[in-house]
Amino acid sequence: MSVAEAWLDPTAASALMARGELSAVELVEHMLARIERLNPALNAYVAVLAEEARAQARELDAERASGHARGPLHGTTFAVKDIIDVAGARTTGGSRTLLHNRPPRDATCVARLRAAGAIVLGKLHTHELAGGVTSENGLFGRAPNPWDTAFIPGGSSGGSAIATAAGLVHSALGTDTGGSVRIPAAFCGVPGLKPTYGRVSRSGVLARSWTMDHVGCFGRRVRDAALIYDAIAGHDPTDPYSSRRKATPVTALLDDRMEGLRAGVITGAFFDSQLDPEIGAAFEEAVRKLESLGVRMQAVSFELAEAAHAAGSVITLAEAASTQDEALRSSPQDFGADLRAQYRLAEFISARQYLRALRVRPLVQRELGALLREVDVLLTPTTSAMPTRSDGETTAESIMLFTRNTRPFSLPGLPAMSVPAGFSKACLPIGLQIIGRPFEEATVLRVAHAYERATPWHTATPPLAATSG
Amino acid sequence: MDTTVITTVAGEMLDLALTDDEAAALKAPLEGLARMVRTMEAVPLPFPGDPFVSPRMADEWLENTPE
Numbered sequence: 001m002s003v004a005e006a007w008l009d010p011t012a013a014s015a016l017m018a019r020g021e022l023s024a025v026e027l028v029e030h031m032l033a034r035i036e037r038l039n040p041a042l043n044a045y046v047a048v049l050a051e052e053a054r055a056q057a058r059e060l061d062a063e064r065a066s067g068h069a070r071g072p073l074h075g076t077t078f079a080v081k082d083i084i085d086v087a088g089a090r091t092t093g094g095s096r097t098l099l100h101n102r103p104p105r106d107a108t109c110v111a112r113l114r115a116a117g118a119i120v121l122g123k124l125h126t127h128e129l130a131g132g133v134t135s136e137n138g139l140f141g142r143a144p145n146p147w148d149t150a151f152i153p154g155g156s157s158g159g160s161a162i163a164t165a166a167g168l169v170h171s172a173l174g175t176d177t178g179g180s181v182r183i184p185a186a187f188c189g190v191p192g193l194k195p196t197y198g199r200v201s202r203s204g205v206l207a208r209s210w211t212m213d214h215v216g217c218f219g220r221r222v223r224d225a226a227l228i229y230d231a232i233a234g235h236d237p238t239d240p241y242s243s244r245r246k247a248t249p250v251t252a253l254l255d256d257r258m259e260g261l262r263a264g265v266i267t268g269a270f271f272d273s274q275l276d277p278e279i280g281a282a283f284e285e286a287v288r289k290l291e292s293l294g295v296r297m298q299a300v301s302f303e304l305a306e307a308a309h310a311a312g313s314v315i316t317l318a319e320a321a322s323t324q325d326e327a328l329r330s331s332p333q334d335f336g337a338d339l340r341a342q343y344r345l346a347e348f349i350s351a352r353q354y355l356r357a358l359r360v361r362p363l364v365q366r367e368l369g370a371l372l373r374e375v376d377v378l379l380t381p382t383t384s385a386m387p388t389r390s391d392g393e394t395t396a397e398s399i400m401l402f403t404r405n406t407r408p409f410s411l412p413g414l415p416a417m418s419v420p421a422g423f424s425k426a427c428l429p430i431g432l433q434i435i436g437r438p439f440e441e442a443t444v445l446r447v448a449h450a451y452e453r454a455t456p457w458h459t460a461t462p463p464l465a466a467t468s469g
Numbered sequence: 470m471d472t473t474v475i476t477t478v479a480g481e482m483l484d485l486a487l488t489d490d491e492a493a494a495l496k497a498p499l500e501g502l503a504r505m506v507r508t509m510e511a512v513p514l515p516f517p518g519d520p521f522v523s524p525r526m527a528d529e530w531l532e533n534t535p536e
Contacts, residue, residue: 306508307512310505310506310508311509313505314502314509341495341498345499345502347483348495348499348502349502353509356510356514357509359514359515363512363514400501
């Protein structure tokens with residue numbers, strides 16, 4: 001790995017810096033140059049914090065020169081979805097309602113990454129208020145799929161996936177309510193992890209759905225996502241739903257063996273009936289590859305999947321409208337048409353229906369808990385459909401289709417990850433979803449890492465971003 | 470649901486003034502919502518006297534191995 005390729009790999013960049021062959025300042029300048037060159041076409045960044053990043057890099061270089069390095073992220077770069085606070089920078093959520101929102105403090109996840117020595121490069125495009133899958137908003141327009149700009153990148157954390165895939169940052173933070181990390185990860189061809197509910201603090205992160213929201217992370221490699229996860233996981237008293245359970249580092253466990261691990265391949269009409277044949281073929285190939293690595297496969301069924309998807313959708317709609325209640329009453333015209341339509345729809349959900357959806361959640365947890373006593377992980381394709389062309393609009397139907405395989409696992413709060421698993425004939429990425437037991441992110445990441453190492457998909461880079469330097 | 474009914478329910482029950490076009494645009498999404506609700510309601514719930522699991526799986530989930 002040369003200095004000119006340090007944008008590809010934070011672990012390699014970290015090693016170069018440790019040997020004195022690269023400084024954090026040089027790395028940041030390199031990244032800023034890539035952003036300047038490629039972002040106009042990709043629209044991944046909505047704000048680049050160049051001066052702040054340079055200042056942070058100088059401090060980190062000085063620290064290293066004095067003999068202190070903070071760990072594997074020291075001097076590497078990250079960026080965050082524009083619903084996550086960075087002190088002094090605007091958090092707009094891509095919404096006119098938050099045009100002047102400039103929080104004074106970092107979100108807890110940002111503060112933890114800074115403390116680990118990572119440098120924040122900027123804020124990344126989001127679908128308005130994390131409320132859709134096409135990554136469009138009225139403030140910053142649309143962000144395209146880096147593999148083919150005529151297609152959507154997925155969302156709502158589209159900018160996070162695009163920037164990571166295109167090498168405009170080493171790693172990125174996003175949020176996942178019904179699939180908003182995993183869907184863009186799949187569509188943009190990068191690993192994306194949604195940890196267990198309560199594992200990563202949401203303090204300083206705009207809410208979409210209080211009982212469904214998770215902060216997650218993207219990397220160019222599974223290892224990159226694991227490093228980020230290790231830095232941000234753990235209890236935070238400022239998030240009332242933060243788990244007190246001790247967070248165990250996962251990166252050191254990535255290379256543990258696969259032999260004896262049991263995986264459940266979820267089958268049944270809900271997952272199969274609308275499955276794109278190309279995705280189905282890639283998924284079957286991924287299952288065979290994992291089997292060849294020593295994973296024991298068995299078919300399992302998830303009877304409540306459709307009800308879980310429905311309940312998760314009802315909860316998300318109702319809670320999302322509640323988060324915006326004041327602005328909806330005072331200035332509904334400030335929301336984009338798709339968000340306004342969602343919120344209007346939510347007005348018609350009765351209290352009884354919302355509570356019914358909440359009461360379905362423990363039943364889903366019980367069923368998946370039983371399945372996950374038989375197997376260590378569950379497998380599905382991340383999405384059942386390929387990305388659509390970006391000239392359409394987000395409809396309730398499109399959200400339902402793209403979240404079909406992800407939302408049923410968001411409802412119970414299980415850790416889940418998308419890892420690149422091939423390409424369609426049109427050269428658009430396909431994702432494999434790995435779901436684990438609560439708080440067993442290590443197992444999910446280990447399976448993803450083993451699969452990544454056994455396949456070539458992670459070595460591909462979107463054509464327009466492939467030039468080194 | 471007929472658009473007149475949508476407009477009436479919105480105005481009378483939800484304090485939401487809708488134009489005819491806005492009410493018409495809600496027709497298909499409301500049908501989708503009704504399908505989701507029917508799907509949810511097909512799941513038998515535990516006896517209502519059973520302890521209610523809090524709206525977020527909450528304490529048991531979040532603190533199942535306290536530090």
